[in-house]
Amino acid sequence: MTNAAAELESLEGEIRLCTRCDLHTVANKAVPGEGPADAEVMLVGEAPGFNEDKQGRPFVGAAGRFLEELLGAAGLKREEVYITNVVKHRPPNNRDPLPNELAACLPWLERQIEIINPRFIVTLGRFSLGTFFPGSMISKVHGEVREKDGRFFFAMYHPAAALHQEKLRQTLLEDAGKLGEFLREKAKPTGQADKPETANGAGEDDSPEQLSFF
Ligand code: SF4
Known part of the structure; x- marks a missing residue:
């Protein structure tokens, strides 16, 4: 096992024991994430749902099957990407995560990014984008690459x-196709690929902003 893999496994163990916010009191299992520690692509969703909470794994059930279809459309396999969420315990009845829960859980995602150091991060949904x-706004920037x-x-x-x-399903499949094109590019x-800013027509509001947590 590589150092990164051991570090990631240890981190996932810490997440399973986390009590930083109240979600751990109502959830069944934490869902730290899964995938290789040297993944080039990391997918970040919102929070575990009913099936994820039962199994302790991200994106299982119907949403997971559709995600795998999307990965296929992008030329990726599930086992080669790291999949996680911004919030690691399920909010009751799948309600939106609260600001204090997002803030409490963010350091776990930061550590995962630090260890895995992915080249590409795919945000799934508005909480991940935010x-x-x-x-x-996801309606404006979906399907676009930013660096x-x-x-x-x-x-x-x-x-x-x-x-x-x-309609949204078709949009997602089209975006997955664009992601695949970008990844192939x-x-x-070196030398044959486009510069990051020109890829896929990033919009005017895509000016780099500093990540507050990096
Ligand atoms: S949701 Fe995140 S911060 Fe809250 S208890 Fe779970 S792992 Fe900890």
Whole structure:
């Protein structure tokens, strides 16, 4: 096991014992995240749902199956990406995470990013997007690449939101295709790839902002 893998495993153990906010008192199991410690791509969702809370794994059940379909459309396999959420315990009845819960849980995500050091972070849903780009609207920036602090960020809607909305489902599949194109472009040998800012038409409101937690 590499140092990073051991560190990540130890961190996941700490997350399982976390009591920093009240969510641990109502959730069944913590869902720290899963995937290789050397993943190039990290997916960050919102919070565990019913099935995730039962199993202690991120994105299982219907949303998980759709996520795997999206990964396939992007040319990725589930086992090669790291998948986590901004909040590691399930909020009751899947309500939105509260500001104090998001703040309490953020240091765990920061540590995961530090250890894994992914080149690409895919945000799933508005809470994840807001963690990295406060004030950004998902309806405006989904499907776009932004570069910040030496990483590429790609915003997508949350897969669970699309389960009963065919239009959103199509949007997500199209965005996953764009993500795949971008990843393939970035996989080219140095010198052949586009600069980060030009990829996929990042919009005017994409000016780099400092991550408050880095
Ligand atoms: S949601 Fe996050 S901060 Fe709150 S108890 Fe769970 S791991 Fe800790």
